Amino acid sequence: MQTIRWGMIGCGDVTEVKSGPGLYKSAHSALLGVTNRTLAKAESYALRHGVSRVYPDVAALLADPEIDAVYIATPPAEHKALTLRAAAAGKHVYVEKPMAMNYDECKEMMAACQAAGVRLYVAFYRRAMPRFLQVKDWIDQGAIGTVCTVSILQRQKPAPEELSPETLPWRLRADVAGGGKFLDMGVHVLDMLAFWFGPVSEVHGQAGNRGGVYAVEDTVTATWRHANGVTGVGSWCYVGHDNADRVEITGTQGRIEFEFFADSPLRLVTLAGVKETLVANPTHVQQPFIQSIVDDLNGISVCPGDTQAAAQTSAVADSILDSFRRKSY
Structure with a gap:
């Protein structure tokens, strides 16, 4: 080895x-x-x-x-x-x-x-983190029937350092990051959707700057369809008055609810009732994925990461941000 x-x-x-x-x-x-x-x-x-x-x-x-x-x-x-x-x-x-x-x-x-x-x-x-693999297991096992749609909501208050040009993080500079927090955080969600439901076949989106605290986009909305027919809607606001983080996957026989970025219980809601499952994040959140890369390079197992899907995530983000980028930078 x-x-x-x-x-x-x-x-x-x-x-x-x-x-x-x-x-x-x-x-x-x-x-x-x-x-x-x-x-x-x-x-x-x-x-x-x-x-x-x-x-x-x-x-x-x-x-x-x-x-x-x-x-x-x-x-x-x-x-x-x-x-x-x-x-x-x-x-x-x-x-x-x-x-x-x-x-x-x-x-x-x-x-x-x-x-x-x-x-x-x-x-x-996140493709290798137990928390998100549990969601995939519920989906793949048909725990909520045929998946119909997914809804994403993320709202976040600006951090103090984001309010001044002198302390602006590189993640909010278009010349360094390519955009704002949507490219830093929102793309994680887009990739997981591809992991759960396959590639996106159609996407429509709008981005804007409503807070005026920095130049890149701070508000994004989007709708999309996966090749397998699952549809989705997302709303991301990074200049909100408080914080919110919700994902809801709706199927013909139930739904899955959870916070994407928080280490909180996953909720499986069906006619049988509500099942809450707490799957703790590992101390080093990238370690399971890194282990899968090492095992992949050694021919032991296949890494769940998909480079083509990662590139498509950038393509989807490009489509959502296109009109804003053309107007703003």
Whole structure:
């Protein structure tokens, strides 16, 4: 069994608990080295996480023959270029979501990895989390009959740092993130819908900026249809007066209700009554998905991540945001 030796590009917040430890805590997986735009940050990360190698730059990391795979934990604006460089160096790639700034970049990334003979994975890690696998089991087992429609509602108050240009997070800068929180959070929902119901065959959406606290979209509405006939409607508002997070999947014999981003009970509602199931999130939420990548590379099992679906998620988001982007940036 081969130990997959990882190099990590970027040492931001997501790598501290959510993802980074999964690279060295998964079986047959090791985080060999890290690099970051600020070298001191990479050195601090390596010291705190027991990583043996710190590279002065990306070129040095990619030149290391002992690195098998690269985890790209940078903002989306860098995803395409870094993926192309990693592929050219013969490294497998695990890239943060969204996959890229837009669907065209996704296609370039997939083509480059295919041409280089390396694998490309995208961090839609909820596909391997027990909480969302439980929802899939209920759907696949027919617990609510034939699924008819799904409804998404997310409302969030702006964080204090989002209210000032001086402290604006990169996730709310179009030149770095490609858009706003919809591309940071909403795409997770879109990917899970594809995981549960298959590809989207038709989508219509509108985006706007109602709060005026930053330039990117803060309000999004959309309707869509999956190829299997399931329809959906979603509403995302990131300048609300309070927070709300609701998903409802309605079938001919019941429904499933839950909060997408919270670690709270799942509710299965049928004629037999209401069943609440609490499925706790793992400490390192990306670890199950990282383990599936390692097992996939070793030929043990197939990773539930679907790179084509990840790219299609970007295509769906592009369609929803298109009119706003053309008017605004």
